[in-house]
Amino acid sequence: MNRLSKLFGHHLRTENRSPPPGPQASSTFPTEADYFRHRKQRGVNLGSWFVLERWIVDSPFRSAAAPAQSDLDVARGANAKEILENHWDTWITEEDWAWLAGRGVNTVRIPVGFYHICGADASVLPGTDFADFQHVFEGAWSRIIGALVSAHKHGLGVLIDLHAAPGKQNADSHSGTSSPHPAFFSKQANMKHTIHVLSTLLSHLTAFANSHSPPLTNLVGIELLNEPQPGSHGAALEKWYLDAFHALRAIDPCVPLYIGDSWMTDQYADFLSRSATHFAVLDHHLYRCFTSDDTSTSATEHARRLTDPNDWTPQMFARVAQKLESAGCALVVGEWSGALNPGSLHAVQNEYEARRAYVTAQLQLYERYCSGWFFWTYKKGSAGDKGWSFRDAIAAGVFPESIALKVKAAVGDDPSIATRRDAAKEKALNEHATYWKQYPGQYEHWRFGEGFIQGWDDAWTFLSASASHPGAFMQELGFKGPWAKRRAQAHAREKGEGNLWEFEHGFSQGTAAAAADFVSTYC
Template identity: 25%
Template structure:
C-alpha cells in the first residue's frame, strides 16, 4: 500500500495543471483530457503521454459496481438482498423499489471505494473503465422497468476520487435501453428478447449519452473522463446490427459533438468516442460516420470462449504472443481475463492453486501482445467473489502472486 505522504504527493500532482503531461513548455497549451493517450490537434507525432512514466493504458474494469453480474459476485449479490434473482431489474421488481434502493446504495459504497483506488495506484494501474446502465438517468426509466435509484451521486463522488488520483477514466454504456443481448445480466436485465435495436431505444440511449457528456464537461469531479463508449457488446454476426452502424452510431456521434459545440468545448478537450471494433463481429463501426475525429475502438479478448484456439498451455501462450488486436484505428483491449473453458477450468492442469507459474506467464504474454498492438488494456475485473479463483480478479491475482505489484517487472515469455 502507498504511504500517506506518497498519496498526498500523487493527489497534488494529479490536480495540477500539468497533471496529464510532464512539465514541458512545448505542450503547455494541450488540454489535460485530450492528450490522455492520443496526440492532440497540432501535436501529431508527439511522444508525450497523459501519465509520465507510462505510454500505455493499464487498467481494470469496475465490474459489478453499477451493473451486477451475479455469477461473478455472488456473495455481494446476496448481501445486496438479491440472492436468487437473475438481474438488477428482477431484484428491484421483486424486492420493491425502496428496499432495493437502500440495499444498492449500501453496495456501491461497500464494494469499490477509495481504498480500492489507492490499492490500484500501488499496483501501477493508471486507468479505470466504469460500466454503467441507462437507468442512471432515472427519467429514462419507464413504468414497466425496474432499476435501483441514486447511482449518480456515488458515481460523481467516485470519479472525483479517481480524478484526484490521476486515473484516466472510461465511461461505458454497458446496459442499453431494451437490452442489447438476451439473458445477459450485464445489460441490467435478463431479457428473453433483445429490445435495443429500434429507433425508440436508440433515441433513449442517445439521450443518456447527451446527458452524461454534459455532466462530464460541466462537473469538476469528471475532469479525468477522457472516453465514452457508445454501447458495450452489441449483437455480433446478426442482421440487427445493420441499424446499429447506419443509424445509432452516426446519430450518437453527432449528438455528443453537438453537446460539446453547445458548451463551447475546445477541440483539444473533446471526448474520445469509443465503439466495439470490427473484431467483435458487428461490422465496421465507422462505416457510416461522416467524421471520425477522436474515435477509438474496444476489443474484448476472452480465450475462454474462443473455440478456434487449441486448449493447452503452450498454445495459449504462443497465440497470445502473436495476437494483433488492432483492426480499425486507436484500439484498447477493454476486456480480457485469465479464464479458461468451462470443461477444463477445474482440472489439475488448469487449477489456479497449482498452476500459478503458467497463469503468470500467460498474463505477461497477453500484456506483451496488447501493449505491442494497441494502446493498452483494461482487465476484467478488479474484484470478484470467486474465492481462490483469481482468473477473473486483478486484485486476487496480485494477492496470489500471479500478477506482480510492479508491472515494470514483467518479463515477457514471447
Template identity: 35%
Template sequence: MGNAAIKLRGVNLGSWLVLEKWMVPSLFEGLGATDETTWCVELGPAAAERLRAHWQRWITREDFAWLAERGINAVRIPVGHWIFGPDYPYHPSYGEARHPFVEGGIAVLDNAMSWAQEFGLQVVLDLHAAPGCQNGFDNGGIKDVCEWHTRPEYLEHSLTVLERLAERYGRHPALHAVEALNEPRWDVPTDYLKAYYLQAYERIRRHAPAEQVAVVFHDGFRDFREYLGFMQAPAFSNVLFDIHRYQCFERGDIDMDIYGHMRKAAGEWKTEADAIITELGLPTFCGEWSLGLDLKVVSLWAQGPFNHALERMDDFQQNVAYRGYAAAQLATFEKYQGWFFWNYRTETTPAWCFRECVERGWLPSSFA
C-alpha cells in the same frame, strides 16, 4: 494529441453500477433474480438500502489509491441507462414497477470521478446496459432479452444518457472517453449499430471536445474489417475502437490446453493486433480480458461440459499457467493503445479479480 496518446493500462470497475450475479453472488443469495433488473423488481422497496450499501462497499477511495500505487493509470466504469434516475422507457421485464431501478448512482459516479482525478487515473465511461438490453447477457441488464434495437425509444434514451454523461463530465480532468455501448450482440444489424454510433458521436461531441475526450465504439462481436473506413479523420476526431478478448466461452477454447491458450494469446491475437493497427486507421484498446479459463464460474447460462486447461494441475503448475497466460496476453495487448482487465474485484473467482491476480503473483506487481 493531449491525453489521447496515453497508453492505457487499466481495470474495469464492474458489478458496481451494473450488477452481475457471478461476481457478487452474496447479493443474489436466496433470490430468483439473474441480473440488476430482476434483482430490483424482486426486492422492490428493499432494493434501495441493499444496493446503496453495496455501492459504498464495493469500490472505495482506497481502491483508487491501491491501483495508482501499482501504476494502473485508467479505469473503465460500466453504467446502466438508469444512472440519472427514472426517465427511462418501460420494458415488460419491469412488471408492475414502472421505475424499478435504485436511484442515486450518479452521486457514486461523481465520487469515482473525483477519486480518479485525485490519483491521476483516466476514466472511460461505458454505457454497459441499454434499455431493452443490447445483448441478452446479464451484464446488459436483462438476461435472455435482446430488444434494444427493436424500438426507437430505446435508441433515443441511450443517446440521451450519453449526452447527459458528456454534459456532466465533458470537461472533467479525469474523463478520457465515453463508450457508446458495451457488447451489442452480433445479431444487432450492423447498419443499425453504425448509425447509432454516428449519432452517439454527435451527441457526445456537443459537450465533450475532441481534444479532451475520446468517443469509443465496440466491435459488436464482428470482424474489425466491417468497420474499415468508418468514423475516420478528418470528419471524426479522437475515436477509439474497443475489442474484448476471452478464451473461455467457445467450445474450441474450453477444450484447449494451456499451451494452446498461450499460443492463441501471443500468436493469433498478436497477428490480429498487427492487422488492426495496420488496416483500421483508429487507435484500438482491449476493453476486457481476464485470466479466466473455467466457464462454469462465470456463467449462468452455458451448457457443459466444463472441462478446462487447469483442472488436473497442482497449485504450482496452476500458478505457472496463470503467469504464462497473463504474460502472453499482456505482450499482445501492449501493442494496442491500451487494455482494461475484467474485473478489479470479484467475490469468488480469483482469475477474474485483478487485485487477487496481483496478490497471487499471476499479474505483475507494478504496471508503471
C-alpha cells in the same frame, strides 16, 4: 492537486475541454485532459460496482425478485434502495483507489446502466423497464461523479461504459434485465432513446467536471454501448454509431468516443477508418474460456498462439492497430482476463506457471499493438479467483505485481537528450531517404525530419514527466494515432499540405525512438 498535475506541472493547462481541431487549436493543444486521454491506458474494470453480476458479488441479490440475476431483479425485490446504496458505498472505497494507483493502474473502466443516470436527469427512465424505479437508482449518480473525483485525486483516468441500454443490446443479464430477448435493435424507440441517454450522461459529466474546483480533467472517454449483438442489424448499428457520434460531438467535440466491435474487429476498423472524425477508439474483448475450442486447447497452447506472430490473433491485432492508427483512431482491449476453462488445465503439470504464461502472453500482445487495456475484473465478493479477480491474480503471483515499468533514475536537466534525439533523427532520416530513393517521385523528406523531432519531443513530455523520482511508473504516449493527427493538422496549417504522410511517418518513428531511448537510459 492530482498526481498528474504534479508530474506535468507547467506543461499542462487545466481546461477539461479543448477546442475542436482548427486554426486556434495549436495554441491550446495539449491540455491536461489530452494527457489523460492519450497516455497508454493500463487499467481494470470496476465490475459489479453499478451494473451487478451475481457471479462476481452475490450479496446485493439477497432480496432480489426471481430469477435474481440482474439489476432489474434487485430493484423489484425488497429493500432495494438500501441494499444498493450500501453496496455502492462499500464495493469501491478510498483504499481501492490508492491500491490501484500503487500498482501502476492509471485508468479504470466503469460499467453503468442507463438507469444509474436518473439522479442527474429522470428523463432517461420513462418508457423503459426501469420507469418505476427512480427512487431505487437515483442515488447512483452522486457515486458516479464521486468516482471521477476520487480517481482524479489519485491520477487515474475514467472511461464510462454504457453497459446496459434501453431494451438491452445483448441477451446477457449484465445488460440490465434477465430477459433473454433483447429489444434494442428491434425497436427504433430504444435506439433513439439511448442517444438521449448518452447525451444526458455526457452533458452532466462535463458540466460537473468543469464546475469542480479544480476542474476534473480525467474523463478519458465514453463507451457508447458494451458488447452490442446486432445479428442481422449490422447496418443499423453502424448508422446508430454515426448518429451517436453526431449527437455527442455537438456537446463536446473532443471527448474520445469508444465503440464495441461485436467481435467483428476488421469490419469495425474499416468503419472507423471511413467515418470517424476526431478521437474514436475501437474496443475489442478477448476471452479464451467459453467455447468448445477454448476448452480443448491447453493453457500452454493458448499462450503460444497469442505470442506467435503468424497466428490469426496477433496478425489481426497488427493489421487492425495499423489501420486505426493511420486513420487517427486507436484500438483497446476493454475486457480480458486470466480465466481458463478447466479443460485447458487438465494436463498441465504446473498450473501456476501455465496461468502466469497465459497472462504474460496477453500483456505482451496488448502492450505491442493496443493503446490501452482493461482487465476484467478488479475484484470479486469471495476471494481466491486468480483468473477473474485482478487483486487475487496479483496476490497469487500470476499477474505482475506492477503493471508498468518503473523508473530507476530521475530525469534531471540532461543536455545529452537533445544530442541523442538529433542523432536518432539523422539516422532515421537517412534511412527514410535511402528507401524512397528507389521509387522515383516528388518527396519532401524535411517533413519526415520535422515529424521525427515533434514525435520525440511529445513522447518525452510524457516520459520525463512520469520520471519525477526513482520508483515512479513510466507513462508513455499510447494513443499515437489521434495525437499524430492533431500534430499533422497543425503542421499542415503552418507549412502547407504537401506530403503529410512523411511528417506522420517521421512522427511515428520519433515517438518509438524516444520510448526506446528512455527505457534503455532510465528504466
